[in-house]
Amino acid sequence: MCLNLVRFFVMVLLLILPESYRLYVVPCIAFISGFCNTLFTIGINSQLPNWITNSKRLSVNTWLTSLSSVSAVTGGLLVGTLIAGTGYENVFILNIIAYVFVAVMLLPLKKITDETQPSYQSVPFRQEWRQLKVELRKAPILAGMLLVTLVGSLGNAAHQVGFPIIAKLLTPENISQAMGILMASWAVGKFVGARLLGHLLKKSPYLSLERLFFVGFSILSIGFMLTFQQHQQVWAMLFVICAGIGEGIAEVSLVSRVQTEPDTLRLPVFSTLALFKMTGFAAGMMIVAPFYNWLPLYLVIMLFHGIPLITLVMVYIWLKRRLQPKKVNIQPKVDF
Secondary structure, three states: OHHHHHHHHHHHHHHHOOHHHHHHHHHHHHHHHHHHHHHHHHHHHHHHHHHOOHHHHHHHHHHHHHHHHHHHHHHHHHHHHHHHHOOOHHHHHHHHHHHHHHHHHOHHHHHHHHHHOOOOOOOOHHHHHHHHHHHHHHOHHHHHHHHHHHHHHHHHHHHHHHHHHHHHHHOOOOHHHHHHHHHHHHHHHHHHHHHHHHHHHHHOOOOOHHHHHHHHHHHHHHHHHHHOOOOOHHHHHHHHHHHHHHHHHHHHHHHHHHOOOOHHHHHHHHHHHHHHHHHHHHHHHHHHOOHHHHOOHHHHHHHHHHHHHHHHHHHHHHHHHHHOOOOOOOOOOOOO
8 A cells, every 4th residue: 555655645746746847757656666566566466365365365366467458458559559548647646546446545554454363473684594495405496497487588578679660660650559559469369368277277177387387488479479470460469479478378377386385484485476577578688689780670589488388398307207106126035
């Protein structure tokens, strides 16, 4: 709730400041908003098991991912309409209303949290980090999922930079429209992927979340590789929908898997996951950009989505060897 109020006051500040000062304030506001968004996501994901029973947790995760995809599509369309029709100030007002609404909606959850929140002892950062490393050694599959997510941030940075480029190649006369269609198709695919995962696990509850994560991540990377090789918008839409389906499956699988961990480990893992994503994405943006001057668009995407795929295969081989039961040599009994 406090994080939404911080974002509310930041947006109010942007609205009331003179236009000549807004250019200098926007980077700070973007940093504060991004920081609050990350903390909000970590808090929601780590506390969800305290609010929802185990049997409904996966269903809630699929709906959260699905609704975030729907909001991405409708929000993009609404913002474009508002800016074109009434100006960007109304976008700020819409954000302010949304943050206040979310803060009010979170008030009942605060009461539930106070009643169900287990008591934690304050632990120094180094000790908490050391404990996290020890626990991840005991759960090598989860550690592998985190590593693949970290390396996958390179691919995320590559296609984020590449979206405006392929939009210009597909429809040079209307880049913004092509960009909007691609982003909307991606969000639709993510919605379908999240719902598909819930349907699969209802029909086949024995399916492993870890295996579904690796399958979804593979579909994500291959989908983007194929998307950026297209010269027609229809085919690009179809393949970016496939990439979105893979992302929806991978995201829900990862979040649901981490939520099965104990309370003491869940928050550090989600914090580490957010750190990996943000650090990898920021570093990836700086690493990827020069490659667009040296290589064609499709080769850059193949390179930076290929690295996570190679990492995934290496992690799979390592896990298979590590978890393979050791053969015990039984000496034949010799009677004298």
